[in-house]
Amino acid sequence: MSDQAKTYYLQIFGCQMNERDGETIAGLLESMGYERTEDREIANVIVIDTCSVRENADKRFFGFLGQLKRIRLSRPDVTVAACGCMMQQKHIVDTIKQKYPWVDIVFGTHNIHELPEMLSKVLESKKKIVNVWDEGGEPVEGLPFHRRYAFKAFVSIMYGCNNFCTYCIVPYTRGRERSRKPSEILKEIRELVADGVKEVTLLGQNVNSYKGADDGEEPLTFAGLIRKLSEIEGLERIRFMTSHPKDLSPELIQAYKDCPKLCPHIHLPVQSGSTEILRRMNRRYTKEGYLELVGRLREAVPGIAITTDIIVGFPGETEEDFAETLDLVRKVGYDSAFTFLYSPRKGTPAAEYEEQIPEDVKHERFNRLVDTVNSISVEKNRNCVGKIYPVLAEGPDQEGSALQSGRTPEHKLVNFEAPLSVTGQIVNVEITESNTFSLVGRIVE
Numbered sequence: 001m002s003d004q005a006k007t008y009y010l011q012i013f014g015c016q017m018n019e020r021d022g023e024t025i026a027g028l029l030e031s032m033g034y035e036r037t038e039d040r041e042i043a044n045v046i047v048i049d050t051c052s053v054r055e056n057a058d059k060r061f062f063g064f065l066g067q068l069k070r071i072r073l074s075r076p077d078v079t080v081a082a083c084g085c086m087m088q089q090k091h092i093v094d095t096i097k098q099k100y101p102w103v104d105i106v107f108g109t110h111n112i113h114e115l116p117e118m119l120s121k122v123l124e125s126k127k128k129i130v131n132v133w134d135e136g137g138e139p140v141e142g143l144p145f146h147r148r149y150a151f152k153a154f155v156s157i158m159y160g161c162n163n164f165c166t167y168c169i170v171p172y173t174r175g176r177e178r179s180r181k182p183s184e185i186l187k188e189i190r191e192l193v194a195d196g197v198k199e200v201t202l203l204g205q206n207v208n209s210y211k212g213a214d215d216g217e218e219p220l221t222f223a224g225l226i227r228k229l230s231e232i233e234g235l236e237r238i239r240f241m242t243s244h245p246k247d248l249s250p251e252l253i254q255a256y257k258d259c260p261k262l263c264p265h266i267h268l269p270v271q272s273g274s275t276e277i278l279r280r281m282n283r284r285y286t287k288e289g290y291l292e293l294v295g296r297l298r299e300a301v302p303g304i305a306i307t308t309d310i311i312v313g314f315p316g317e318t319e320e321d322f323a324e325t326l327d328l329v330r331k332v333g334y335d336s337a338f339t340f341l342y343s344p345r346k347g348t349p350a351a352e353y354e355e356q357i358p359e360d361v362k363h364e365r366f367n368r369l370v371d372t373v374n375s376i377s378v379e380k381n382r383n384c385v386g387k388i389y390p391v392l393a394e395g396p397d398q399e400g401s402a403l404q405s406g407r408t409p410e411h412k413l414v415n416f417e418a419p420l421s422v423t424g425q426i427v428n429v430e431i432t433e434s435n436t437f438s439l440v441g442r443i444v445e
């Protein structure tokens with residue numbers, strides 16, 4: 001890097017959507033001549049992409065801002081920009097204006113493409129810009145992006161969410177559902193594959209309701225999109241995140257059978273095992289309905305790995321409701337699960353519900369749930385020992401290391417010794433050891 005190079009530091013909080021947005025932010029800044037640095041003490045531009053899904057996400061952002069204050073005030077030439085889901089909430093932007101007036105740019109989830117313009121303006125005028133769009137229109141296509149991984153890639157196929165689960169802030173921060181055109185998705189993935197990508201993960205808050213149409217064409221369903229993507233030569237693996245149980249179509253289950261590139265894994269957030277709590281969460285399925293769906297998936301795709309998200313301590317959750325969750329977890333036998341303490345989000349219906357659960361009760365249930373989930377994961381992983389899986393070798397864990405990691409088709413993380421030459425290839429790995437969250441293996445012919 002030359003001494004004069006302008007640099008940026010990018011901090012990303014939140015989910016894969018934000019990770020993918022971060023690649024676009026990086027691409028836009030690089031197209032303006034900035035180079036990435038991991039040292040915020042020397043960066044000319046600092047961008048923070050925020051998440052608002054739970055209260056601790058908010059807290060982490062404000063903690064981070066607190067650390068930046070010294071840098072920003074001691075080096076007035078630094079530009080600090082905050083963006084992402086938190087910025088779509090008025091009360092957060094008000095707090096920034098009042099308590100962190102030195103933040104130079106505030107933008108949201110719908111106008112990332114305006115970053116270069118905003119940055120140029122701030123640099124010229126030294127005046128602060130707050131520019132958050134309420135809603136996004138047609139997805140903006142063709143923005144540059146800087147890929148984080150060499151052999152796998154995240155591809156957003158839709159934005160926003162229309163489901164309004166009563167605990168969730170996402171429909172407010174990401175706006176209404178908008179699907180990208182199939183031709184744009186195909187073009188992006190063909191380019192990724194030409195650039196060495198073997199595996200794509202299709203992203204959307206609820207990919208099952210994907211409905212993208214090219215001009216003058218019939219809209220394509222999610223399963224239809226997968227079928228099209230399957231035909232791309234050189235693309236070896238297709239994954240997706242995440243799908244809402246209420247919209248999981250028989251057509252998608254059929255696609256697992258017909259498309260060998262579609263990996264035998266599904267992340268199917270259940271949130272609770274109590275039908276009454278599910279009703280109050282506005283999830284629009286029952287415990288029995290969910291279990292039936294799992295049965296159909298297992299029947300169609302033997303060996304499919306199933307993972308989930310579960311919230312503990314939703315308002316009004318009784319010990320009996322919680323027991324239903326534990327029962328469902330045991331019946332499904334999840335390969336792994338993300339577990340969350342219910343966190344009231346300002347502006348969502350559930351935050352106003354009476355009967356908020358005391359923190360100690362939430363924590364006690366949470367610990368029991370984690371124990372149950374982990375004991376099942378241990379067992380599932382133990383069952384992998386002795387078996388051979390095709391694993392995409394993602395490269396040494398650090399420079400010079402002989403240890404690589406990768407994922408099985410079921411999305412299980414495997415660590416194994418491998419020569420540099422196999423990086424980026426799908427290799428057969430025999431599992432020799434298992435842990436709660438990962439496997440250990442060795443390459444075999």
Ligand code: SAH
Pocket residue numbers: 053054161167168169170204205206242243244269271309310311340341342343344345
């Ligand atoms: N669209 C995705 C979820 C995105 S948020 C889906 O529906 O599958 C990721 C997870 O965060 C959710 O599945 C939920 O388990 C959790 N979550 C969302 N809001 C929450 C809240 N207020 N408190 C605790 N967990 C929450």
Ligand code: SF4
Pocket residue numbers: 161162163164165168169170171205206244
């Ligand atoms: Fe949130 Fe529900 Fe939409 Fe998922 S489906 S993003 S949990 S509102």
Ligand code: F3S
Pocket residue numbers: 013014015016017018050051052053085169170173174
């Ligand atoms: Fe967080 Fe926004 Fe993702 S709230 S979970 S970064 S969609």
